[in-house]
Amino acid sequence: KGSENYCFLLIASPSDAYYTAPIKVMVEREHSRAAKGGTGAEKVGGNYAGSLQATGRSIGAGFDQPLWLDAATGTNIEELSGMNFAAIVDGALHTPALSGTILPGITRSQGMDVVERTMPIDELLRDIETGRCSELFACGTAAIISPIAEIGDTETRQTPKDINKVAKALKDALLGIQEGRKSDTFGWMADAADVDALTRRLNG
DSSP states (O other), X not given: OOOSOOOOOOOOOOOOOSOSSOEEEEEEOSOXXXXXXXXXXXXXXXXXXXXXXXXXXXXXXXXXXXXXXXXXXXXXXXXXXXXXEEEEETTEEEEEOOOSSSOOOOOOOSSXXXXXXXXXXXXXXXXXXXXXXXXXXXEETTTEEEEEEEEEOSSOEEOOSOSSSHHHHHHHHHHHHHTTSSOOXXXXXXXXXXXXXXXXXXXX
């Protein structure tokens, strides 16, 4: 049964960059990370444990991360194991719509049109081949922005036309806010010396 007593711990520690170079992602067609009714849309440790086997297999095949598809049909893109997924298609930023199985992300646009939609993997691969999809990247609070240099599986691999073009602009903007070099128009940051402001934020 669930615990009757809990201890809430808040741990603050620095985090190094997840990846220092553009990553390669393998489309995971055999296993699923999360299904409706589960905890895929929550920040839960078990979500990451469930991805370890597929991650190991993708690394063994020469990739860095698996790209998860939906559990119901195995045809639509969801996210990577620790990051949201985005593609530049026809000049707009496309990202999978929330489905109850992926974490909601906030890293979206730099003055670009944003399209949140169901994203069939086979359609995306065709769009890369024809050039409609020019760039891929992953994003997350800790991972920041990770450009994707290659996508595929054990049989085929594709490289988008642009690597780290839009991704770099987004990363520079996000880091600028996080490091206090750019104006925070989203209300994400708080002055660590302002105890009252921090207390209000924690008490929500």
